[in-house]
Amino acid sequence: MSNTANKDIELGLRLRAIRERAGLSQRALAKQADVTNSTISLIESGKMNPSVGALRRILDGIPISLSEFFAFAPDPGPTIFYAAEELTEIGKGGLSLKQVGSNLFGRDMMILKETYAIKADTGRVMYEHDGQEGGVVISGRIEITVGAQRKILGPGDAYYFDSRKSHRFRQVGPEKCVLISACTPPTF
Amino acid sequence: MSNTANKDIELGLRLRAIRERAGLSQRALAKQADVTNSTISLIESGKMNPSVGALRRILDGIPISLSEFFAFAPDPGPTIFYAAEELTEIGKGGLSLKQVGSNLFGRDMMILKETYAIKADTGRVMYEHDGQEGGVVISGRIEITVGAQRKILGPGDAYYFDSRKSHRFRQVGPEKCVLISACTPPTF
DNA sequence: GAAAAGTGTTGAGGATTCAAAACATGTCAA
């Protein structure tokens, strides 16, 4: 028994939870996974530290990816959903910025629905702040300048850049532009 | 040598890429990870199928989580703009996930355009990962379950929650559902 | 009720992992 015994148990319980959620018995899973039932039993009871290969075969039989497996866990909680009318408007001028929730508490990101009116422009002054930002254009067209690069994006196009680069957004074309963006951290 | 040899190599190359990106030698990582350098060498050259415990110790020394490790896709790119066709498709089944840029490294966020076909469902298995996620619905309707809470969202509605809560997305209604989401972190 | 088939949980043994230390390069400084 090594110093990783507790980790083994944690891993075992995780496997058991997922297997049971999938409605499989140890033997049924073993058959699909090309592993013996004893292996699964030992893993689930924390008495064995499986090889990655064995675990992979087992998870393939569920099926679930290794990445998903190690990310899985059960847990419940607080304020989550926002109706369209509830998005808080923080824009000004020809630029409407609708924020998902408040930016203040314990948020790692700010998510915005941005609507640029005809010729709306974040201005000649380029913004620079810590963090990163990205988004996807929903409708209309917008010209984005990041550092020395400039591009016009249309519906479905997207962007992602480090916010420390100077950047500017400018609506172009005959139609207002809507995009969904996210930025981190939520500092202003 | 088993039938998982190619998988072993894949895993080894993955480890090597991440280790080198972290600027660590095999011995340096071995010391931090409380593993011997030979173990790392054998894994990287695909001659050994490590135990989960060993791999965990090694990744702790980098550090990177198991989930991140298995989610990592070697694909660099300082790109800023992405044409609609260039968004990388990472979904499966009735669920289309189009990612703005490709994976983890140096990114604080992942931004997705998610398209749920009729009755598409992320499944009963609930996911957990560190970080937070949020999004805005563009069209269609979707039922989102987060922990004990459940709600149906339509165009313009939004959500934001801690990713450690178990969550599930399920398309409802007669029309496919499109939403833009962001999640954090692909941390390091 | 007894047989049959299901469940998860143990031992024994061959196969594999993993640590320790040697091996094989290559680089840098004297």
Add this chain to the structure above:
DNA sequence: TTGACATGTTTTGAATCCTCAACACTTTTC
């Protein structure tokens, strides 16, 4: 060159995984 130190690779042996098989128990079937 020579030595000192870095890199990744390989060998050897003890520890561990993993299979096969049997075990103990519950549920289903006749």
